[in-house]
Amino acid sequence: MTVTEKPHIDTTLIPILERVSDPEIPVLSVLDLGVIREAVEENGLVKIKLTPTYSGCPAMDVMSDDLKAAFHKEGKTAEVSLVLSPAWTTDWISEKGKEKMEAYGIAAPLEASADKEVLLGEKRLVKCPQCGSTNTHLVSQFGSTACKALFQCDDCHEPFDYFKCLK
Amino acid sequence: MEQQHLYNYILGIADNNLILGQRLGELCGHGPNLETDIALTNIALDLFGQVRSYYQYAAQILGEGATEDDVAFLRKEREYRNVLLVEQPNTHFGYVIGRQFLFDVFHYLFIEQLQHSNDETLSAIAKKAIKEVSYHKRFSGDWIKRLGDGTKESQAKMQEAIDALWPYTQELFEMNAFEKEALENQVGVNLPELKEAYDEQVGQVLQEATLKIPENPYFHKGGKEGIHTEHMGYLLSDLQYMQRTYPNMNW
Numbered sequence: 512m513t514v515t516e517k518p519h520i521d522t523t524l525i526p527i528l529e530r531v532s533d534p535e536i537p538v539l540s541v542l543d544l545g546v547i548r549e550a551v552e553e554n555g556l557v558k559i560k561l562t563p564t565y566s567g568c569p570a571m572d573v574m575s576d577d578l579k580a581a582f583h584k585e586g587k588t589a590e591v592s593l594v595l596s597p598a599w600t601t602d603w604i605s606e607k608g609k610e611k612m613e614a615y616g617i618a619a620p621l622e623a624s625a626d627k628e629v630l631l632g633e634k635r636l637v638k639c640p641q642c643g644s645t646n647t648h649l650v651s652q653f654g655s656t657a658c659k660a661l662f663q664c665d666d667c668h669e670p671f672d673y674f675k676c677l678k
Numbered sequence: 679m680e681q682q683h684l685y686n687y688i689l690g691i692a693d694n695n696l697i698l699g700q701r702l703g704e705l706c707g708h709g710p711n712l713e714t715d716i717a718l719t720n721i722a723l724d725l726f727g728q729v730r731s732y733y734q735y736a737a738q739i740l741g742e743g744a745t746e747d748d749v750a751f752l753r754k755e756r757e758y759r760n761v762l763l764v765e766q767p768n769t770h771f772g773y774v775i776g777r778q779f780l781f782d783v784f785h786y787l788f789i790e791q792l793q794h795s796n797d798e799t800l801s802a803i804a805k806k807a808i809k810e811v812s813y814h815k816r817f818s819g820d821w822i823k824r825l826g827d828g829t830k831e832s833q834a835k836m837q838e839a840i841d842a843l844w845p846y847t848q849e850l851f852e853m854n855a856f857e858k859e860a861l862e863n864q865v866g867v868n869l870p871e872l873k874e875a876y877d878e879q880v881g882q883v884l885q886e887a888t889l890k891i892p893e894n895p896y897f898h899k900g901g902k903e904g905i906h907t908e909h910m911g912y913l914l915s916d917l918q919y920m921q922r923t924y925p926n927m928n929w
Binding site for chain 2: 563565566567568569595596597598599630631650651652653654655657661675677678
């Protein structure tokens, strides 16, 4: 299933949105993460539609507050509402975002079929963000946050997080 | 569909998430090892996230300033509509995994159908939740196989848990008045229709795990009508303590 709906974001608001980051992965902005589904300014009021990555992600409340604070700093009032549909997918993480994630030490999500193979332990495809080896294995399907699984590299032996594919 | 009936239908779905999430939350810091501890609390977090969406919707139907917290914390035992399976205690790790697996397989089949509800909010919640539940089902299914097809002791303990929990599974597929009305209005899911796929999927995993489904058990029910097992009162006293002690408290 592909979601073709592109988010409607006023270009004038982009510089402010870029300054708001994911509190759990601070190198990613809310735009990199693809959680902003709409951002428009109408009669001096900025209306933002935010979609959660995982239903229970506690970062959502923080992001919502951070968004309001960032706009307040620019003398604007922002109203943030949560939308569930269409449901967020890891496909919405930008390419730039995936690169930043890897540089930060988190392996970026693979395609859905490959993701299933690695989480079932059938194949070794996840690249270690430290040394680049794909000789890695799954330690636990659930990691430090709802969106990540725990892996370990069998070459450099470093443990690392893998951002699970969500489609 | 009449709003008050829709409210009750939503609670029937949501209360399963809340009560199972609470049971899993009890294990926070007490899991058998770090990975399972983190996994079980992650699953609890997903269930709580989903339940917030359901309760926010339910609170909106109630109106008059009701909030998700009122719906979650301020009802009496008889007003909770969860199935008996999810309130069963964490007797040992085999029970935790058995309860999770028997619920996850149902939960996945259920929200797969709820995605097609003509109620837009329920459909949106289901489309979000199904991605998360597929991970839960994989986790609990893997552990069933590991424990069942493990050592002599783990096999015996896993079988003991399945024997104790299986009698609570029939209730998942029985429909109360609200569920029937929701189905007639294309809001709800046809539960008896899920039974065949459920038996097949559960049977397949149990077989791989060298475990058996108990024969001719006496099936317990009543949760959907608010008649719970004795464990429920203890669970609620923990769950509701903060709101009862400090009414209207907030984070």
